[in-house]
Amino acid sequence: MPKITEIEDLKRIYKRRVPKMFYDYAETGSWTEQTFRDNCSDFDEIRLRQRIAVDMDNRTTKAKMVGQDYAMPVALAPVGLCGMQSADGEIKAARAAEKFGVPFTLSTLSICSIEDIASHTSAPFWFQVYTLRDDDFMQRLFARAKDAKCSALVITVDLQIMGQRHKDIKNGLSAPPKLTPSSILNLATKVGWGLEMLQTKRRFFGNVVGHAKGVSDPGSLASWTAEAFDPSLDWERIREFRRRWDGPVILKGILDPEDAKMALDVGADAIVVSNHGGRQLDGALSSIRMLPQIMDAVGDKIEVHLDSGIRSGQDVLKALALGAKGTMIGRAFVYGLGAMGEAGVTRALEVIHKELDTTMALCGERDVANLGRHNLLLPEDFATRWR
Numbered sequence: 001m002p003k004i005t006e007i008e009d010l011k012r013i014y015k016r017r018v019p020k021m022f023y024d025y026a027e028t029g030s031w032t033e034q035t036f037r038d039n040c041s042d043f044d045e046i047r048l049r050q051r052i053a054v055d056m057d058n059r060t061t062k063a064k065m066v067g068q069d070y071a072m073p074v075a076l077a078p079v080g081l082c083g084m085q086s087a088d089g090e091i092k093a094a095r096a097a098e099k100f101g102v103p104f105t106l107s108t109l110s111i112c113s114i115e116d117i118a119s120h121t122s123a124p125f126w127f128q129v130y131t132l133r134d135d136d137f138m139q140r141l142f143a144r145a146k147d148a149k150c151s152a153l154v155i156t157v158d159l160q161i162m163g164q165r166h167k168d169i170k171n172g173l174s175a176p177p178k179l180t181p182s183s184i185l186n187l188a189t190k191v192g193w194g195l196e197m198l199q200t201k202r203r204f205f206g207n208v209v210g211h212a213k214g215v216s217d218p219g220s221l222a223s224w225t226a227e228a229f230d231p232s233l234d235w236e237r238i239r240e241f242r243r244r245w246d247g248p249v250i251l252k253g254i255l256d257p258e259d260a261k262m263a264l265d266v267g268a269d270a271i272v273v274s275n276h277g278g279r280q281l282d283g284a285l286s287s288i289r290m291l292p293q294i295m296d297a298v299g300d301k302i303e304v305h306l307d308s309g310i311r312s313g314q315d316v317l318k319a320l321a322l323g324a325k326g327t328m329i330g331r332a333f334v335y336g337l338g339a340m341g342e343a344g345v346t347r348a349l350e351v352i353h354k355e356l357d358t359t360m361a362l363c364g365e366r367d368v369a370n371l372g373r374h375n376l377l378l379p380e381d382f383a384t385r386w387r
Contacts (some may be wrong), residue, residue, distance in 0.1 A: 004347050007311050007332050013339035014085075017193055020186045021171035022084050026334050029278035030163035035286065036278025039309030042286040046318045047377040051364025059366045061357055065326040066152050066248040066270050066303060071101030072353055073368060074316055076345075077307055077330035078128035078154060078252075083111020083203070084175050085338040087196035091120045093337055096345035098123040100353075105154055105328070108141065111175060113206030114148045124151035128252070130159055131233040131241075137212045142244055144207075153245045154272070157238065158253025160231045163280040176203040239266040252307065252328075253280075255290050257297035260304075270303035270326075277308050277330055288319060295323035313355025317363070320371045 004010060015023055029036025063073035076097050082089035090112035097104035098121050105126040106117050117125055127150040132138055145153065172178050176197075177187065187194060197203065208224065209215050215224045230237075242249050251263045252272035263271045273287045273294055287308040295304060306319040307328035316327050332352065336344030360368065363375045 005351070007335060007348060007351055010332075010335040010339045010344055010348055010351075013344075014335040014337075017190065018085055018338040019177060019183070019190050019193065021168075021173050021177060021183065022081065022338070024167040024171055025081060025173055026079075026085070026331050026338075028165045028167045029282060030165050030280060031282035033278060033282065035275055035282050035284050038286040039275070039278050039288070040311060042289050043309055043311075043315045043318055046288070048314070048317075048359065048363055049375050049377050050362055054364040054366075056361045056366060059357060059361060061353060061360070061368050063326070063368050065103065065305070066250065068103070068151065070103060072316075072356060073320060073324075073326040074349070074352060074356075075103040075126065075305070075326060075328045076105055076333050077328035078105040078107035078126075078156070079330045079334055080107045080109035081111060081175055082107070082334065082337060083200075083206075084177075085334055086193075086341045086344075087200040088112055088116075088202055089337050089341075091116055092342035093333060093345045094121045094125055096333075096342050096349065097125075100346060100349045102349065103152075106150075108207050109205055111202050111204065111206055114141075114144045114150075116202070116206060118148035124149050126150060126152040126154050126250070128154040128156055129241075130156050130228070131230045131237065132228050133230045134213060134228065139244070140211065141207065144211075150247075152248040152250055152269075153241075154250045154252050155238065155241055156252050156276075157233070158255070158274070158276050158280050159229055160233050161229060163276070163282065165279060175205060235262055235266055242267045250305070254294065255284060255287065257293050260294045260298045260302070264298055264302045268302065270305060271298075272305045272307045272328060273324070274307035274328070288315075288322070291319065291322045291324060313352045313357070314359050316352060316356050317359050317368075317371060318376065320368055321373060321375045323372075 061072040090110045094104040094117050103126050105128050107128050108130055127145040129141055177183055212224055248269040250270040251268045253274050254260050254271045255275050273291050275284050275287055287306055291306055303325050305326035306324040310327055310329050311332050319327050333345050333348045336348035
């Protein structure tokens, strides 16, 4: 096993180990994938201000997110199909997050169910819901999340219709994978992955099959997902969801200052500045580029987190310095999960934590709570473009 010192090391192992359709699922943006690429490259434009001769003893990365204390301001984002990246993948990721002291967010379209995560962990986790047409199913999802003692509800608000992701369509993405000549040929090269999958019965969407109306088996799932998302979603319906849940509500998918203000108006406790990892509106600006405008619009009136494009602890620091109180990582932990299971997710968190801690020290800070724009160097033309 090669020495793993950065997230890219995990990504290389992940690509070798996981079937192509699931690797491509993680590495897919919509249409031309311009926004998908910008999410990372825009972080690279931000420079850091180095400081010296500052007492660096007793540094801390501890932070609060939605009222809870965590080891660092990083949450595992809701990612669908994690149980196809590694057998029982959501359970493995949730365990790693719990041991490390950061929140895990379970996707509605996970392979392992809400009940699976609750029975294999002891720390409260966050649960993500889409806005779906089937309101009865959604109410039961809320109830199941409450029964599992989920500590926050994350409502994804940027998926009324699905952006076109060419790789997923061409690969025939499904859970479990459809057996075609090309997929069989690829699966034959992923022996370790296949042997693990043979040892679990969790191979389809555990929160949906047997719970959603008309979905009693994996065969009936495709028609349900094609019609599931609600294109009529509006702010009044989001307000109704807020009333149904008596704990913290986080709205994920905010990319405009006016929408951030509306999130505040409907009573959200936090927002996630996110473009769905570049998987929805191709041509939209990156999350990190929109963060300053959103911070100007809402300030400290609502807790702001950032998602999309984070691949390092330095990216986390840059987001915090621009005003975010928390961040989410999706692909970064999926690389670890696909590469090494639970140990890989732990390693991804260790890498990001070390990078965050070291960079913070070299910037002359001892506490993530003190990070701000004074830690960044923005050339004049760059600063103008980022306002």
